[in-house]
Amino acid sequence: MDIIVLVKQVPDTEAAIRVSDDRAAIRTEGLKWVVNPYDEYAVEEALRIREALGGSVTVVCAGPARSVAAIRSALAMGADQGVLVSDPALEIADSLGVARALAAAIRGLSFDLVLAGQRAVDDDAGLVGPAVAELLDIPHVSLATKVEVQGSEILCEAAADGGAKSIRATLPALVTAQKGLNDPRFASMMGIMKAKKKPVEEKDLVALGLSAADVAPQSRVTGLSFPPERPPGRIIQGETARDKARELARVLVEEAKIL
């Protein structure tokens, strides 16, 4: 099985987000970057499938030069090689533009299965995985919590509205990883050392046969703001737990109009 994993570098979930003066972007100086948490589930699943069935795991990431750190993290977990798609035109690309670049990069590789995160925790969009599947004309399963390879098919369990589904898909296919799929391993010291020597190929749009026009955004962020400050909350006073609970019930019903 040759497996591609799509990995995005995102700001650490703990990080305070600051906004640029023109309010069109976030300020990136001093920001700590991590691998998108859902993509770690995708990498782990790819490694487990390779360990069971043989083959290769290739990490593909689109982003500026710093994103190579995300690729190295995945290589340190055990992936075999990486491709960094980097081009100034991608810096303002929307989900569809990124998906086009990723799909073009994947087309140049051998693959039976593509794994992605169900969403990136920066744009929280969940668009790129299924968009890549569409561009590659392969089926996809989103929000997988279990993936089993059965010959030329996969059988997945996936989250669904009101429950869960089991879904069978023909290979090649794309699967997006949901929390619960697995527990990602930590990179060992040895893994980190080895990762430094693993091949990472860098490609720009021209190398992928694309032009800036192919990834021109139809969706642009034109203003970032912070959610309105909330008035300070009220701590409910009372002698006993019972007093507090009764007072809380009163304000919820009378002031907040709950029930």
Added chain:
Amino acid sequence: MAQDVLVIVQFSEKGVAKASLEALGLARELADAHGGEVLAVPLGQGGEELAPVLAAHGADRVLVSGDENLTPFAPEPHLAVLATEIGRLAPRVVVMGNTLQARDLAGRLSARLSAPAAVDVLSVRLDGDEVVAVRPLYGGKVLAEIRLSGSPVLLFPRPNVFPVRPVAGKGEVETLAAPVTAPRARMEAFIAAPAGKKELSEADAVVSGGRGMAGPDFSMLEELAGVLDAAVGASRSAVDEGWRPHTDQVGQTGKTVSPALYVACGISGAVQHLAGMSFSKVVVAVNKDPDAPIFQRADYGVVGDLFEVVPELTAALRERKG
């Protein structure tokens, strides 16, 4: 430019999804403001029977297809019909409630139509040739104004943000002839959540428990949820301890909820948890640590032992309810 708004309607044997009724409300508003029609598309077997409900919520035309490949839902056959019909009808905007099914469809639809998409939308307006949407980014730490150009534009409003509006539309029913392809990824079984379990992302009230629950017994929260007609959620710590299923997790790597009432019990209020619930209207926190960060976000806080406070709260609310 045509000003019609097309709504992709999601439904089950329980009827039209609440998120779809909210999407219809938004569609009606956009269509009325710009002189277009609302086209509702409930694809799959049983869609036709929903026409009266859809008409009562603003649909002018209800476009149905009962092709066998459309039931149960699978993204590829739905996409085949939608791409053909959206091409033919040329709506200005396509709306679908931001459910998991929408998430299954959105990226593919965007790629197939070369149409821009905005998910988790909190507000929308049309501005000349562009659609301007506001949505949270970075786990709700910032709000982004996004300008989308091209036709159509795909919008996925966040559940519980746009009201369900009972406004009559014409409700003419048409059967679609678009060819349907067989899915290469097909559902073999649906494992329904336990009966009576409320869907977190749609519930009007959510009661969540964290590590402070000290174990898998959430019956105390379930009783409170019963009185409030609430769904029960959990922090990641409670999920990672194995006390609750992954599907109950609220937060950056779990579900996003925006109910009218969110009650956090024994939850410290880490940023990743806040990311999933910070757009709730009224937040209540019960925590024994007066310095817990959740109190910064709570409208009403009770400093105390949840094992004492929660049953008393349940009793007091039950009494008021009569």
